[in-house]
Amino acid sequence: MSNEPSPPTDELIERYFLDPQSLSDAEQSTLVRALQEDPSVRSRFRVAAFIDAELRFESSGEETSSPSITAPTGLGDAWPKWILAIAATLLLFGVLGYLNWPATPQQTQEPIANQQSPPATPEVATAIALLDVGHNQKFEPGFAPSGSEFHQGEYHLSEGEVTLTFQNGVAVSLESPARFSIIDPMRMQLDHGRARAIVPESGHGFVIETSTMVVEDLGTEFGVVVDDQQNQELHVFAGEVRLHEKNLPPELLTENSALAWDNHTKRRTITPDDGAFATSMSIGYKRWLDHSLQLRQDPAALFYFDFETDSRKSAEVVNRATTGIVDNGQLTSGIWATGRWPEKGAMLFENTGDRVELNIPGTYDQITIMGWVQINRYDFALQTVFNSVDYSPGQHHWNLTRGGSLRMGLSGQYDLTSKQTLPQNHWTHVAAQMDAKSQESVYYINGEEVDRKQWTTSIPIRYGPSSIGAWGHTNRAGQVTYSRDLRGRIDEIALFSRILSADEIREAFEAGSNFQ
Structure with a gap:
């Protein structure tokens, strides 16, 4: 008896359709057993038979085709006995399936006079x-x-x-x-x-x-x-x-x-x-780009940073919002990097003090903020996504905890920690709605609501001097120092002076999610 390992099943199927006489008795037995035991092997055998029949018909020169598939030519008038065993096996599976099919009520019960059968339920085809x-x-x-x-x-x-x-x-x-x-x-x-x-x-x-x-x-x-x-x-x-x-x-x-x-x-x-x-990625990038153009042209957009730049030495982060309410951001330190797609820019916050500084004038009754972040490490108890300098009444903070939860708050009103967390080294869409009229805030991760919070009183929302990537606070000497450094990337972040609906937030997530 040979101790050589059996060839792979795919090779046996291919050799059968090229020359069935090339298979030894042991290989024939191996193929028959695989066809009996493995549905995927039977499926591949049927595909191979179909391809073989089509190719042989095309090469035959015949002008009309028959819907039936015959045995490959050149093999004599009959199929080899061992392959007939395969056919018998497949037929046996069908017969056994029929014999073991559960009996219907019509088969086991006497007919009832004037009984009306229930209307047939239309069969719904499963999408391929x-x-x-x-x-x-x-x-x-x-x-x-x-x-x-x-x-x-x-x-x-x-x-x-x-x-x-x-x-x-x-x-x-x-x-x-x-x-x-x-x-x-x-x-x-x-x-x-x-x-x-x-x-x-x-x-x-x-x-x-x-x-x-x-x-x-x-x-x-x-x-x-x-x-x-x-x-x-x-x-x-x-x-x-x-x-x-x-x-x-x-x-x-x-x-x-x-x-x-x-x-x-x-x-x-x-x-x-x-x-x-x-590819799915290239199509996804084009879809996101179209949606990005809509967001930056929104009449309520205060800022829209996509972190695209003509020079990686630039210290200016261009605000793409067309309203002109907020000036361009100033990059104190940080690294221009690649975002969700190879064509997409991002800002990498890696070192102490890495941040983008900006100033947001005015007060607002409604605010929506959303963006895409990727966290590399959780080095501190709190890390800043986007915060106002200091934390006076009406100012909004948006941080992450060491465990990956969103840690949000409106000074003088509430603090909230999400149960859901952001995974490391993966792009995640985050969003928040804050409404001073209804005194309610709602937070989202990847287009799905994760928490909401009622306020105690109606107070206008404001930011003033703010930063992305680190939190600035005024010390006793009157100097602004920075901490809570972010360790990761942001490749899109926007602020609107209106409530974007849950559908709009979900659309933003879906439009930007085909990046891998």
Whole structure:
């Protein structure tokens, strides 16, 4: 008896469809047993059989096709006996399932005269994929998803970009114009456009097919292009794919490789172009940028800092709000850094005294503040996100505790510590509404309300001299000193002189959340 390890199941399936006689008796038994015990193996075997039948039919030259799938040609008039055992096994599963199906009332009870059957409940089809993120997307009538749900069928994306997430975790990003069909959770067809697939282990074996090729995932990230003239490209960015072409044996392509085909020449090798395909991240950045432009143009915006700069030596933090009420912030110390996306700027607060100073004139009956923060470390009992200098009646403070909770307060009215915490080294959206008219404050983390607090009296809200990243307080000598240093990044923070609704806060979170 041989002590050599058995080949992987995928290899056995591939060898069967290339040459079933190449499998030894032991390998045949291994494959049969795997098909009997593992539903995923049966699924991959069916996909392989379908691909093999399609390729053999295309190469046969026949003008019409039959809906049935026959045994691969070249194997004689009958299937090998051991593969008939597989078919029998699959049939047995179906028979046993039928015999063990729970009996219905009609099968176990005598019919009752004039009994009316309850109306049939319509069967709701489960979506195969969901819209993960989109930017200015528009679908042609009759070829559009049902809301955010994509079922089996054909779709025409006429404008914008989308990323779909399949049941198995596969993410496919498409750019308009695109015509594509969703066949099942493991297969889609691209007739025109650009598609990029990012396939996790749970989606191993996912397929994108075109009119002339089938691209089978082997744990990959890859892109497929089909243009107006049916010129095609395949780019492999990570992992491996198995390429099936007409009249050719399957071929393995590895990462950092790319091929192109057209109607007039044979295929050629090209340079893979990672930047030529949309991803969930790139689509998310465009969506956030559109939303950012809306926020900075809000008539109630007092300041809007996006921490973008033309020079990383700049000591000025530009206030993008168009109202002109608050001047640009002054960077005392801090590090210009990268934010949620590679294209996005941020301010890194790392050292003692790192802060942005600003002055906010006036008093307000309503305030909303929100932003994106990433905490690297919790070094102190309290760390400052955004505070007024000192803490006089009506002034608002926004800190974090050493445990990661929001620690908020309005001087003379309340202090509040959230039960929910901010994780380290992860971007988190935080927001607050303060209403002197209703005497209530509400706080949010990642678009969801986490706490609210009633005030005892109505008092106008004010800031005056303030800072982002550290708290300034006046000592006995009349000097302002700073403490409660933040240890992390902020890449967006804004203050409005109105109450943004819960829906607006949730929209801001969702618009900025596709950064990974």
